[in-house]
Amino acid sequence: MKINRKSPTAAQKKNRPQVWQIILIAFFIFYMFLPILSTYIFSIATRWDRTIFPEGFTFEFYKEATDASYFTTSLRNSLILSLSTILVSLIIIIPTVYWVNVRLPKAKSILDILMILPFGIPTVVLALALVQVYNGTPIGRSPVLLIGAVFIYSMPFMYRPISNALHSIDALTLTEAGQSLGASTLQVMLKVIIPNIYPGIISGSLLVFATVFAEFTLTKLILGARFKTFPLLLVEYTRINGNIAAAFSVISFTIAWLASLLILWIGKKGQGSSTQAPHAH
Amino acid sequence: MKINRKSPTAAQKKNRPQVWQIILIAFFIFYMFLPILSTYIFSIATRWDRTIFPEGFTFEFYKEATDASYFTTSLRNSLILSLSTILVSLIIIIPTVYWVNVRLPKAKSILDILMILPFGIPTVVLALALVQVYNGTPIGRSPVLLIGAVFIYSMPFMYRPISNALHSIDALTLTEAGQSLGASTLQVMLKVIIPNIYPGIISGSLLVFATVFAEFTLTKLILGARFKTFPLLLVEYTRINGNIAAAFSVISFTIAWLASLLILWIGKKGQGSSTQAPHAH
């Protein structure tokens, strides 16, 4: 009798969907899933303005999109921009984060903030200020200026996963272990630290890739038509042909999805091979 | 003699500035400090195109900026947008993250990825897709649609600090301790969990505030002139008066700095009161 009073059972409680789950799922459907789905459909719909469902399907827009004169150039430009930024970012961020973690742990909270700062600066403001300051100098309105700006802007995405990865491996003790075995700091970094924060490096690189590949404002304001990237082409086509723009969007999405899936896969792999807690029960 | 061979001493080595530090500092000066400084000076310079240093200083542009007809409205609109997004974000993110941490720890890596996804979607694409889908519906081109889009876009900034804060307090054991003392899950969340992840909640809220307050693309493409926010006003004025635009930028910066300083201060406070490791030596 007493039991019935205290029911519903804990097991039932745990399986009852929670209100906030429903809210979250609704948000995802309304603000992400529906728009994305419609973009996919729009990119293959022959006509979709008179009926609820498209009147027919075609791959014509993809053909037109990939045939577009700037398609290859813009894809190449976007890749150059993304990959250069990743390279610059890795060279600067990894040693800095390692050095702060191992030698100056007290400065970690300052670095944490420094790496949040870029979010506080409107890209519009950053772009306009950069253009104004470097106008007339050799790097003014050059890809170098853009890469620098994009690096600053994407820095937090590289910093966070690398910092987390370093934090989770006890970099200081591993460094000391390496040193006691005769390795120099550089050898420790190359042979011990970097291989063990590999998942963080890949995640960071993919995040930077995703954000830089999709970057619009800085590119537009700093270089404009002189260095047309994929997002610039996409926005241009929204004014020319909505269906082709949708096809571009789908291509852009697909690249982002692939990057995300890679992050997911690497994250899981990283989890599996992480050191076990000594006191696991 | 042997000692000299092995010099320079470790102490000297540690104090020698490292190459990557110099590179990092140079980057900061060239891509953040210089542009920002020049914006500050530009906002109070009478004339600065004929000489290296400004010819004179004035606060006239700040007076003009704050007198501008849209100044109060746009500031109010930006605040409404930021604060509503923070509210929506808190209500949805906190219970979700808590629930996954405590009940479904295996789903954590999936949630981690879900929360990275928004970075993979170009804001341009998201905005255009949303406008297209909801055009003609009650929420089409309404602030509600914008808040939803901005929530999705700023979600990672709220998720990360809250997730880290929850991770650092061992939410499961605290929940179980609360339950064994007779508290329901809701009581545990309100009285134990939320007070202990307070620094994370504040950091997340400030990050969302900073990003949403500076948001340009989504606002411009979804609502345009119907709901003029501060960044929209700023960009508008770059075409009207550079000095006034600089004054707007400085105001925008100042707000971002204040938010960052608050995050720094809260982060430090959170660190100070965190539980000490049982085996500290």
Add this chain to the structure above:
Amino acid sequence: MAYLELKNVHKTFGNVKAVNDFTLDINKGKLVSFLGPSGCGKTTTLRMIAGFEQPDEGTIQLDNEDITIVSPNQRDIGMVFQAYALFPNMSVRQNIAFGLKMKKTPKVEIEKRVDEVLEMVRLKDTAKRYPHQLSGGQQQRIALARALAVRPRVLLLDEPLSALDAEVRVALRGEIRRIQSDLAITTVYVTHDQEEALSISDQVVVMENGVIQQVGTPQEIYRAPQTRFVATFIGTANQFFGKVGGESEVQCSGLSISTRKLSDFTKGQEVVVLVRPELISVNTSQPSADAGNIIEGIVETVTFHGAVTRLGVHMNQQRVVADITVNSAESISLNQTVWLSFKPEVCKVMAVAE
């Protein structure tokens, strides 16, 4: 009539049988330890009593009420965790008052009870401090006070001392036992440390791979282990493998050991003879035959443990350990020949198959 009863409790995680047919009666006011190595199912069983896990099969009864599926917050069971689990945002006083507030206890009563339990754990002066201002040992004592403040029907302790330093560990386990005895509160104590279990418990439940190996008083567990696992996991035991050779004799390789009467064994059966090191005498000259079993060997290691010194003696391809007390330790040195002797009565004989 048992107060807390577990009947045929089973729990499986994935394809691992964490707890396998666990049946146990715990009497009111007793302290019962669950002892075993990591992964033996002791913590899982405790968590089922607390309500944090649900058994796949079986029932749990408390005071004649079936609590198998009752929510943890409605069981009136207190719990102390390895990681202390104090609420960092609350002062010591607020931590202890938490459970009472949840029960809507009047304010005056709360104040009184908090003072009472603080007195009990001897930390009255810490009431206004916060958890991070306390040492590990103090935090765990506050966690104990917090669990006791609501006067739970059962107190559960999950490896409460594992995170603490050796000295604090010994002091605090004495405190826990004292308070438990004073309050006569039914208590289940989970530990992997056999010394802890022996010194603190009324009853010890030894577990391995989710199965109960033996239940008994510390003395019973130590002196009359029923399986080889229990004999070797609790305390140290020399093992001599051999075959039953006669009515009270085991034939080991090149060695015949006299034992008690082996009525439960058949001749030729493979057995192991277990002898505790403190029950072996060490002689520097050959003792007379009435000393019982006598083994000659050479001292290989001498390990000083304070009150006792442990000798590792090499004999006949086997190493035997024997403990000697302070007084006799001085006269023995490495590589010396010694004669170990032990009475037939101290030999515990077990079949090897199990």
Add this chain to the structure above:
Amino acid sequence: MAYLELKNVHKTFGNVKAVNDFTLDINKGKLVSFLGPSGCGKTTTLRMIAGFEQPDEGTIQLDNEDITIVSPNQRDIGMVFQAYALFPNMSVRQNIAFGLKMKKTPKVEIEKRVDEVLEMVRLKDTAKRYPHQLSGGQQQRIALARALAVRPRVLLLDEPLSALDAEVRVALRGEIRRIQSDLAITTVYVTHDQEEALSISDQVVVMENGVIQQVGTPQEIYRAPQTRFVATFIGTANQFFGKVGGESEVQCSGLSISTRKLSDFTKGQEVVVLVRPELISVNTSQPSADAGNIIEGIVETVTFHGAVTRLGVHMNQQRVVADITVNSAESISLNQTVWLSFKPEVCKVMAVAE
């Protein structure tokens, strides 16, 4: 001639004197333990020997070479960490080979040496596995093998067993001692566990608040502690506070204790008499006067520890603990009156001021 010499070493963190005027000579091939509670400076001293910290003052000499400011990777000193610190990305074989590769040892030699040390720690079959596939105890044995593979001049162990379970801890410390003895490698072992230090060391250095309290063999430290801190931190000691009453007598409240001749003390000086529990005999009837000091009391607690049983006896507002062995334990029950007796020779008298 000492092999490793620390001379007047000082180290301050902020305004805390972590290590204060530390001077010690360590002979070649010996195992020396640094023992003390958390924060006593033992780990900091070890880290200065390793080169991870620089002394503020003083010098460290190894084999007549001043290594005070030599980089850690050029000291030829092996280190084993509490957290194992195996490289997660490398297999066991690669971990052990790492140090040899850094020294540009030829490949054939590396293979040989790795097999050698794997043999030594008895984990030959794990060579191809990765650290996360090993248990804690196995990981620490591999960490030991890795440190030994490069044949360092000195081996440092920083609380190597603290993260392990009780049984593994005891087994592994025996292994460490065996390997250390076989290789005759000069070793410094840091621990907070007095039992560990006593059982494993040639010499024990007891530290408190950055200062050396006593240096000696385990037997010396246990039997002839020079400060009250050493006496109470290592092993258990009953403390009787009183004043010197005569040539060989201390007057405690309502109790006169006969001691050895107190030539170093003046009459009336405040002192404490320390007596180890295993040196106290427990009698169920009043013993004759030649048993030495005799105290009557009531048994308050009986704690079973396996080989010994510890009695808490209440006498005269004080609690005295005494250990009894298996055989005599049966006859004693709670609240019984007993007579404790101990010889004057086992009393250690110390001035209270220090």
